[in-house]
Amino acid sequence: xxxxxxxxxxxxxxxxxxxxxxxxxxxxxxxxxxxxxxxxxxxxxxxxxxxxxxxxxxxxxxxxxxxxxxxxxxxxxxxxxxxxxxxxxxxxxxxxxxxxxxxxxxxxxxxxxxxxxxxxxxxxxxxxxxxxxxxxxxxxxxxxxxxxxxxxxxxxxxxxxxxxxxxxxxxxxxxxxxxxxxxxxxxxxxxxxxxxxxxxxxxxxxxxxxxxxxxxxxxxxxxxxxxxxxxxxxx
Numbered sequence: 033x034x035x036x037x038x039x040x041x042x043x044x045x046x047x048x049x050x051x052x053x054x055x056x057x058x059x060x061x062x063x064x065x066x067x068x069x070x071x072x073x074x075x076x077x078x079x080x081x082x083x084x085x086x087x088x089x090x091x092x093x094x095x096x097x098x099x100x101x102x103x104x105x106x107x108x109x110x111x112x113x114x115x116x117x118x119x120x121x122x123x124x125x126x127x128x129x130x131x132x133x134x135x136x137x138x139x140x141x142x143x144x145x146x147x148x149x150x151x152x153x154x155x156x157x158x159x160x161x162x163x164x165x166x167x168x169x170x171x172x173x174x175x176x177x178x179x180x181x182x183x184x185x186x187x188x189x190x191x192x193x194x195x196x197x198x199x200x201x202x203x204x205x206x207x208x209x210x211x212x213x214x215x216x217x218x219x220x221x222x223x224x225x226x227x228x229x230x231x232x233x234x235x236x237x238x239x240x241x242x243x244x245x246x247x248x249x250x251x252x253x254x255x256x257x258x259x260x261x262x263x264x265x266x267x
Contacts, residue, residue: 049108064120088128088142095121099117099121146190149189152186153183153184153186178266181211181212181260182209182236183210186201203265208238208262209260210261222245223246225243226243230259234249235254
């Protein structure tokens with residue numbers, strides 16, 4: 033004989049919450065819309081917050097986590113609704129993965145692409161702005177890779193995962209560049225006191241200067257400079 037508490041249990045409320053069966057069709061639309069909304073939102077925010085995961089992978093994790101978490105403590109959320117969300121996300125994942133494997137354009141649209149941030153020891157300004165990177169955060173990451181000044185770097189690329197790949201000059205090819213040690217940009221100059229190499233604090237462009245007015249950067253037109261560093265990497 034079935035226990036009394038099972039007989040008194042409201043099975044419809046257990047599986048559907050307070051919703052009707054017709055709401056299941058609305059769930060399909062809701063899930064698809066939110067799935068796309070999360071992808072678009074993360075594409076706008078950039079890759080830094082999703083380091084080591086592609087944006088698409090993070091969307092799937094967020095979606096599955098939300099679907100699993102809500103019915104655990106929210107009586108208004110039915111189990112069947114959450115299971116349906118799981119199924120839809122898995123189906124969407126399979127469909128998107130299928131098209132990613134067959135179209136480079138679609139892959140770029142969903143997951144973005146690698147971006148060059150530093151080329152020949154200077155910032156690629158337009159690309160750097162697109163990624164909303166703070167210079168302090170970026171410099172800290174470069175220092176962790178043993179970089180003390182930008183003239184040591186031939187190219188730095190932000191990968192799809194948000195990781196920074198750095199390609200270095202050989203020691204004999206290292207040139208003077210913008211120093212990135214803590215506080216190295218604190219006291220920019222507009223007048224040069226001694227002849228030497230100076231770097232633009234904004235774009236890292238480095239050139240030889242004589243005493244007098246420092247002038248504007250030939251690359252970005254800014255007018256603040258710091259003495260360049262010729263230091264080689266210590267590995």
